[in-house]
């Protein structure tokens with residue numbers, strides 16, 4: 001089937017307003033949390049989708065691992081197949097919601113070779129090997145769409161790739177992983193420990209098949225790489241992203257954050273510097289007054305700072321079957337419209353080819369929490385260690401250290417917030433502080449962002 005099939009002169013379906021009577025063949029790969037909701041939308045919105053695209057979207061097959069697995073009633077058992085390789089050769093649009101690198105990559109490449117446009121939610125694949133897919137699609141004259149791969153339902157890929165194509169993006173700062181935001185939120189509001197909160201996120205369908213991808217920041221790093229590539233017209237892979245997850249964050253960290261006017265969030269940060277771009281994912285203290293601090297539960301939010309546009313904020317559901325399926329269907333409609341009316345979606349833009357800078361080039365503020373001997377001169381000695389390393393103090397708070405298993409008597413807790421410092425000088429400072437005889441323990445070192 002070619003785009004020309006649906007152009008002027010084709011008959012119009014009176015009920016739906018279709019410009020053509022030949023349906024577009026849609027193949028679905030994967031029928032899990034997202035796939036099931038994609039089927040539901042394709043089924044329940046069939047007439048509207050036909051009117052919006054100009055052709056009926058006919059689901060011609062659903063590739064699954066096991067056809068005997070019990071499924072939602074919306075899934076027609078007749079459409080199930082375990083032969084994904086065959087299925088992708090007989091579709092105009094292939095939707096991939098299997099996840100992982102293989103066989104998703106081979107199946108998408110095969111679909112493209114056979115002339116299908118593809119829609120994927122697979123950030124892991126795009127962040128590792130997106131350019132291979134983009135090049136294949138470009139050569140075949142078909143589309144690759146991936147709105148669902150970053151921040152689920154939130155329109156963010158399209159705005160960065162298309163709406164801001166005439167501007168210069170300076171910085172992207174986002175909460176792009178629903179699971180970790182949910183977990184940190186539950187730790188903050190309910191005092192749950194990390195494992196309990198992860199189990200809840202899994203039960204709610206937010207977490208990846210292996211929640212390590214969420215907890216250790218791999219999922220957010222993949223999204224950061226995709227966003228950075230789009231924002232800076234430069235190839236950024238997941239290997240370029242400096243990544244730290246939330247597994248070391250304790251209920252104590254979360255409680256102290258709140259006491260000092262912050263909330264802990266896992267942030268994805270992509271910045272344009274004079275020398276190149278810097279992309280990182282890590283937990284950070286966000287001031288309670290900052291709009292990102294109010295992003296609760298599994299919600300996501302992305303700030304984009306562009307030279308002409310100024311600050312933009314995108315907010316909504318970043319995970320879950322139905323929200324993610326919404327983004328998938330939006331892409332399916334775009335790809336299908338091109339099939340009907342001709343034309344093509346955006347291709348990869350990597351012309352700027354900026355260097356990706358190492359993590360050590362990042363400059364940010366830090367908060368260091370430590371217990372010290374409560375005697376004259378200790379605070380001055382600790383302050384001198386920061387000064388020796390060129391790290392400027394913004395604020396110091398002191399409180400009696402809470403009694404712990406090894407006692408708290410005679411100890412004071414210091415919470416030191418710094419001005420901007422390089423990662424290198426901060427690390428050297430913390431090493432010096434840790435080695436000081438009056439310091440009992442350094443409890444945490446967290447970056448402060450969004451100030």
Ligand SMILES: NC(=O)c1ccc[n+]([C@@H]2O[C@H](COP(=O)([O-])OP(=O)(O)OC[C@H]3O[C@@H](n4cnc5c(N)ncnc54)[C@H](O)[C@@H]3O)[C@@H](O)[C@H]2O)c1
Pocket residue numbers: 029030031032033034035063064065084096097098099100103121122123124148149152205206207208209318319320321324
């Ligand atoms: N769940 C979310 O909130 C969410 C949000 C955004 C993006 N995504 C992405 O969407 C994709 C799917 O996520 P999900 O949550 O639906 O995962 P899932 O684990 O619920 O579903 C994936 C399905 O694919 C099936 N599968 C695995 N290998 C297969 C193969 N070779 N052929 C056919 N089927 C196969 C699995 O059996 C499973 O049913 C992933 O790339 C994920 O990163 C998920």
Ligand SMILES: N[C@@H](CCO)C(=O)O
Pocket residue numbers: 149151152176177178179180206207208214219318319320
């Ligand atoms: N596991 C991901 C799904 C959305 O990509 C999350 O928690 O945000």
Ligand code: NA
Pocket residue numbers: 147148149150151152153154155156157327
């Ligand atoms: Na999105």
